[in-house]
Amino acid sequence: MEDRSVVALQLGREPRAFRRVAVRCPWGWPAVTEQEPYDDGGHPFPTTYYLTCRHLVAAVSRLEASGGVERWSERVAEDATLRSSVERATAEQRSVRAELALGRRGLDDGESLDFGIGGSRNPLRLKCLHAHVAFALARPGYELGDLVVGELGQLWPDDRCCAAEVAS
Numbered sequence: 195m196e197d198r199s200v201v202a203l204q205l206g207r208e209p210r211a212f213r214r215v216a217v218r219c220p221w222g223w224p225a226v227t228e229q230e231p232y233d234d235g236g237h238p239f240p241t242t243y244y245l246t247c248r249h250l251v252a253a254v255s256r257l258e259a260s261g262g263v264e265r266w267s268e269r270v271a272e273d274a275t276l277r278s279s280v281e282r283a284t285a286e287q288r289s290v291r292a293e294l295a296l297g298r299r300g301l302d303d304g305e306s307l308d309f310g311i312g313g314s315r316n317p318l319r320l321k322c323l324h325a326h327v328a329f330a331l332a333r334p335g336y337e338l339g340d341l342v343v344g345e346l347g348q349l350w351p352d353d354r355c356c357a358a359e360v361a362s
Contacts (some may be wrong), residue, residue, distance in 0.1 A: 200224055204246040211239035213294070216332040219247055221355035226328045231295045231307060238306035240313025242290055243328035253346045254324045266342060267320045277318060279337035283329060284310040284317040290333075 201209045201224050211233040217226035225247040229239050245251050254262075270276045291307045300306065310317030312325025320326065323342055330339025343349070 197224055201227055201246050204248055209244075209246075216243055217328075219249075219355050220350050223247070223355050225250060226331050228294075228332065231291045232298055232300035236298075236301040238300055238302050238313075240306045240309045241322075241325050241328075242287060242294070242311075243325065243332040245324045245328045249351055250327065250346070250349065251324065253349075254327050254342075257342070257345060258323050262323050262342070262345070263320050266323065266326075266338070270318055270320065270338065276338050276341075280310075280317050283333070283336045283339065286333060286336075287311050287329065 211230040215224040216228040219225045312322040330336045
């Protein structure tokens with residue numbers, strides 16, 4: 195089955211601005227996708243790396259529901275090393291988005307190309323751990339993202355891939 199079709203099944207809808215699969219699970223199915231900065235109509239899509247693996251999405255959702263965004267935001271505010279990590283990843287995010295845009299400016303005249311991870315206007319105020327986990331998996335070396343990933347525990351189920359279930 196084609197990657198885009200699998201991602202549509204994982205999401206329960208057609209993916210917007212889909213570019214490619216950036217990370218696969220151990221079974222070879224899409225886990226993180228890379229999105230174009232703009233969809234076909236020129237509308238901004240500020241989340242460059244998007245979690246599609248249902249297992250990971252659920253794990254991050256549980257973390258967020260237990261106050262993870264607030265807890266990690268506080269740690270970033272208090273820890274200069276984590277703050278630097280977010281600032282470096284934000285610069286990398288902006289560079290990747292500009293490169294993927296290939297000179298296109300979209301309906302927003304390029305404003306969203308300067309957004310941080312997950313489309314954040316203020317990168318030091320975390321708003322979506324899903325986007326930080328996806329960025330960390332797609333772009334290894336992002337310290338804050340790696341720490342959040344570490345808090346998730348086991349990333350993949352032992353015996354099967356959740357995408358295989360939706361794709362069959």
